Amino acid sequence: MKKFSLVEFSVNHPRLVVILTLIVTLAFATQFPKVRTDTNPKNMLPATSDVRVWNDGVEKTFALYEDTIVLGIVNERGVLNKETLEKIKRITGEILELKGVAARDVSSFTTIDNVTVDGGMLNVGPLMTSVPETEEETDKLGKTLFENPLFIDRIISRDGKTAAIYVPLEDGSNGKEVADSIRGIVSEEKGDERFYIAGDPVARDTFGNEMFKLMAIFAPIAGMVMLLVRYLMFRDLFLSVTLMMDAMISIVWSMGLLIGLGFPIHVMSSMAPVFLMAIATDSMHIYNEFYFRYRENKDRKAAIIETMKAVSRPVRNTALATAAGFAVLMFMQIIPVKVFGGLVAFGTISLRVLSFSFIPAMFMFVKEEKIDRIARSEDIGSDRTARFLRKLAGFGIHRPGTTVAVGLLLFAVAVFGITKIRVNNNLVEWFKKGSDVRVADSVINRNLGGTSLGYVVASAEGDEYMKTPEAMRYMEGLQRHLEKLPVVGKTTSVVDYVKRINRVLHDDDPKYDVVPDTKEAIGQYLFLFAMSAKPSDLDNVVDYPFQKANIWVQLKTWDAQAMREVINAVEQYKKANPTPMELKPSGIAYFNLVWNDEVLWDMVKGFILALIVVFCILALDFRSFKWAVIGYTPLLFTILLLYGVVGFVGKDFDMPISVLSCLSLGMAVDFAIHFVSRLRQRLKETAGSEPLGDALLWTAGRPGKGIMRNAVLFAASFAVMIFAPLTPYITVGAFIVCMMMLSAIMTIIYLPALITLTRGWLFKGDMQ
């Protein structure tokens, strides 16, 4: 066997192999200085994707900004007082000076256009040019604010306690940096006011930033925990470090390759090191078996070679299964998902190459007496872990019916749980409750129209249509319809301007707060408005030829589903009220919906494909369809149970969870492969002299210990993540801890039970 010779070569030339490994590692490490990062989750979809092209087009047509930060100013005594208004003016002034801010379109009391009439004189201009000095002036400002529906719920709350400043960002500026600058500005202010900074760019860029920090903190901590747990298991620092190096080397290789190929490190690929560290724990089986063998044999070299002979097949095949599980991701649509899949697959293969070369070579450097000491403690009969595992397996062997019945019951419950799963994604909820981002968002969403922004773009066949009374009335009706949704806080369109001007021109008579009857009047009103207002006021809501109009829909939640509700409501309205106009969703809220759907379903598709591929590998590996079915069962069962719990707990099935499904598959299958391979090997070795029950007990006690060690090690390192400040990491940590423990236990209990129950079928025509 070719692999076998690699092991022999490695134990015969340990020094050469170690040096060669280090040279290759150094070569990959030289790529590291070229590293580029991309923290923007938006880039999960390429710039050429339909939704991004469409959104970019809409942004261009309506001179919109991709990203806007919202600054909320709350004063429990009301914001309409001289001090607070002075602060608003001062803060706005300073924000206008910030780099990255599209100053010309910042909306605040001092910059937003207002249309009023005073003593027969029409006034179009900024709402507040100077801070009111007297009470009458303040009252007048209040009246102006509250009589204009364009302002309520946008820059002032109905109760007058919250004001807002909208800060659009120039393309390519970093939301977190601008948000930090704004934090700096408001921290200078003293008084009763509280300030809240929210908006998609803040959440997104803060998350990207935190994520990289977390990876830099948690990957090493996870590594240290693994090192510690290993040390506790084997009491040998040298070998523990060797195992650690194994993981590190594969990380350097795969990250080096990624960087060398010119890919930026993305949200997803930044998770690869932790994944690889976890996958590296599979080499635990080599150690596990080595000590047993050494105890029996006392010859280091021979023990290594024998060990590798015994475990090579399962180790090779688990690697293959894991690699395949991730490699299928390379056939998905989304580039970062592809890159991630390829990256982890490559890392897994590297790990296995190291398992057959570097690790055996390193064993040659360990002092014999040390191995001897450790090996003495590895006795299948006296060892407490082994005894416990045998007991577990014994339960499965002696009460297979009960075990399987309980399993079926759990299965039914899990399936019911899965039906309750809600597919959703909410970027803001990736932050913990009580975090700045989350608090700011909920305060602003409670008091104002909403921080998440979607658009409904109406397009007509020909130019000028948007100026017609029927187009105007249609949009007005649609707005009222959308505002009935609880997730919608406010809608704004060109209609609101037209109605406002109509009323103001007629001396503020509320009777005229309606769409005028002729196209000429509408055209002239808009022209009049555009004569003095900021160009962006109208540009944001109608295109130049008046062929398209843009309805702003402010949402009170970042739930991806909220935009789906809006889209459904639009469809519903259109069905009830036919129109020649086409109505299409756009905006950041729409992007989040599409992004969420595409990434998520891509992962789900990948998962299903991986399920099939892994099954095929199992079948090939065991050279038996029946054994593959048996080996597959605990794995599938574990995954079903976990997702059942997800459904019951009411945790949204979001992106992090969907990413995990692939990992869980790749990892859980390992245990089954080890168990089944070693069991069948044992049966072959003993050639029928040992009853099946005893062979199962032996498998549970010896390779089973390796499985348990693997699971504990894996779980321990991921448990660290439960203390992370971002919820996706907590989810990942908790999920993996549960998954590892559960799948290890499932393997130890259910495989013996199933094998005992189906022995007739399984062994029919087989060796027995």
Place this chain on the structure above:
Amino acid sequence: MKTLMTVAAALGVMLMASTSFAASAEEVMKKSQAAFLYQGKDFKVRVTMRLVSKSGQERIREMTMLRKNFGEPGGEQKYFIYFHKPADVKDMTFMVYKYPGRDADRWLFVPAINMVKRIAAQDKHSSFVGSDFSYEDVSGRKVEDDTHTLTKEEKLGNRDCYVIKSVPRAGDMDYAYKLSWIAKDDMLPLKEEYYDKRSGLYKVFTADETKVVKGFPTVTKRTMKNLQSGHGTYVTYTDADYDAGIPDSLFSERYLRQPPRKWVE
């Protein structure tokens, strides 16, 4: 003592030199304004404005502009504007009384509801009919509102120019300072660059074509580009005429409602 006197004298000379320099820069700006906005007794022109967005969308504004001087250059003026395009604003008219030293009066006639409305004076730097020109760019800014210095003299194309830096005296302007290239021969501005504190150059005016009409050099094509928003406005003057004898009575509410064909066709 003697040295002190010399230093004082030298300082005095320098001070005088710089003030006279400043005065001459202000002179240049006054002359330029007279040449640019106050030529003749009155002025009539057909103006076509092409408003082009960053993405290439276009809006057309077409109007007849009538202007009459009521005093010296820099003094009172009246404007009467009749809109031809876009189609739905046809017959809309707009009238401005411009006074030195105080806010202008403005009226607008909205034909669809047959109503003349006074429009409050406001930000002089707000956009004129949605273009990149501000009201001030169209009707002129009081020369004394800025401090002017002659920074250099140079050729622009093949024409000798003064390059004048103008810094607003009050801090509420859009720009921190403006550089103007004033042609030495006809005193018309050939180029203006607007700078703000944050991002430097953000708006550029260019005079693209000059024709002599009845002996008065007149800028007949001009462009204003906003570098921040990517928006640009291209203006063409046709049928320009000076001293056409526009009557004072034209600038009244009555004619605002019913503009005489003779003047607005």
